[in-house]
Amino acid sequence: MNILIAPDSFKGCMSSVEAAEAIQRGIKRSPFRGATVKTVPMADGGEGTVDALLAPLSAEKIKVKTVDPIGRETLGFFAWNEARKVAVIETASASGITLLSEDELDPEAATTHGTGIIMRAALDKGAEEIVLGIGGSATVDGGAGFLQELGAEFIDKSGQSIKRVSGRLSEIHQITTKSLDERLVKVKLIVASDVKNPLLGENGAIAVFGPQKGVKKEEIRNYETGMKQFADITASVTGEDLRDRPGAGAAGGFGFSLMSYLGGEVRNGFDLISDLTNLEQKIEWADIIISGEGRLDEQTFFGKGPMGLARMALNKKKTALLFGGAVSESFIKNTLNENNLIPVSLINEITTLEEAMENGAELLEQASWHTMKTLHTGALKLKRFI
CATH class of the missing domain: 3.40.50.10350 (Glycerate kinase; domain 1)
Structure with missing residues (x-):
């Protein structure tokens, strides 16, 4: 047998x-x-994505000093294949919910900055293709922290640059991408996600996934308002509105930013990994x-x-x-x-x-x-x- x-x-x-x-x-x-x-x-794009693809990609595991969702130093990682210039990153290793205890869940403060640090490390390696798994995040920052780490600037209503973007998306009144890492334009980005939710509404990032990340029932409307404002500004910056695209609501809106600003191709995480591991044949x-x-x-x-x-x-x-x-x-x-x-x-x-x-x-x-x-x-x- x-x-x-x-x-x-x-x-x-x-x-x-x-x-x-x-x-x-x-x-x-x-x-x-x-x-x-x-x-x-x-794996399906969440915790374990890197380990699942190490052997199929003949990759090594690269460790990176980064920060967790609430800014504490931690050790993240990504998979790296030098010959193919392919990196695999999992959001869960730096911005994951399992990095926090239940009483540390803080949707207002939690960010994807740590995942941005790992992305920059992969770019420094010379990555030409990046698979980014976005499952298991602790954040509802719309990926703003990630973008900020890679050079995007977020301006408040007084015209001041926001030092650390987090779940307080309603504070953002202007977004500037002129300093965004230019290497991102040349990279093929595949986003592995296990959900198809849109960004907003009753099936969106806040309503469906916010509570498990610490958003209280009475706070959902405020967070939704902030996410909508972020989506409106993003649409004006990029020239297209992807808020209703399947997967936009993944990882607290991270999927929306990866598609909108970096042209990420969202694929079902399980389908992607099953293809790379020849699962059907097995x-x-x-x-x-x-x-x-x-x-x-x-x-x-x-x-x-x-x-x-x-x-x-x-x-x-x-x-x-x-x-x-x-x-x-x-x-x-x-x-x-x-x-x-x-x-x-x-x-x-x-x-x-x-x-x-x-x-x-x-x-x-x-x-x-x-x-x-x-x-x-x-x-x-x-x-x-x-």
């Missing part, structure tokens, strides 16, 4: 590489210990496909890697196992009719979220072992082998 292990990261708990290793350890303890196993750590080879992420819920159905992988597997009549730190009732309900799709939760009635986060790898290994053992007994359907 051939088994493909291709998990996403379990946000704040395990990288995709660590998750793949834990699942494989469980299989090696199970009745399927003699199976041929391949691991392909996955699914053809496998008999069982295993994936997972921190939580399987309704968002998993919209562009998330594990569900994209499961759909590819099911289309080829293969069995797919999806492990989740937690699995929502809505996810279970929506997958009831998929006989060859088996969701497995790491959290049960005696496991708290805190315990699961602290012991994620151990719980995932145990779940892998138990699920494979149960498959072998025939208690779970595996039509091709039982």
Whole structure:
């Protein structure tokens, strides 16, 4: 039997590489210990994107001194292939929500400056093509901090330059791009995102993703007003209005700026990475496909890697196992009719979220072992082998 292990990261708990290793350890303890196993750590543009593409791109991991969303020094990174002059950057490594504790979430202060620092480091390396994953950000600054780090200037109503642009987009009254790093014009920029939301409105950056980044319900209107003002000024500067373009609302409006100012091509993160890793070919080879992420819920159905992988597997009549730190009732309900799709939760009635986060790898290994053992007994359907 051939088994493909291709998990996403379990946000704040395990990288995709660590998750793949834990699942494989469980299989090696199970009745399927003699199976041929391949691991392909996955990502969809968020945390783990760099690690997922190191091997496929024959790249090295370059570390960069940068800052986190609230300005503290941290160590970021990007993948680099010298021969092809290709860099892969993930916003999560410098501007990610997992870099902050819950009580540190501050949408007014959080910025994408740190990601701009990493972008400049990639340009200094001589990058001619950059893949920028924008999932998992802690920001709603519309990418303004990123642009400022690369030379854009933001002016307030008194005509003064704003020192550090953040989520206070309503303070911006003028944007100047004459000093924007000229190397950006020559770079091919591919933006990897797992969402298609527009910039504004009930399905936009603030309304949908703001609350998880610390925006209070009563503050949504003010942040939305600031984002609209930013979009209006940007349209006047660039000569085109991309606020309704799919993906504009990704990463707190970062997608909008990358398209508007840098001509970034937004691609579905899972599709991009699956192409670069020859995932379809590996699914053809496998008999069982295993994936997972921190939580399987309704968002998993919209562009998330594990569900994209499961759909590819099911289309080829293969069995797919999806492990989740937690699995929502809505996810279970929506997958009831998929006989060859088996969701497995790491959290049960005696496991708290805190315990699961602290012991994620151990719980995932145990779940892998138990699920494979149960498959072998025939208690779970595996039509091709039982």
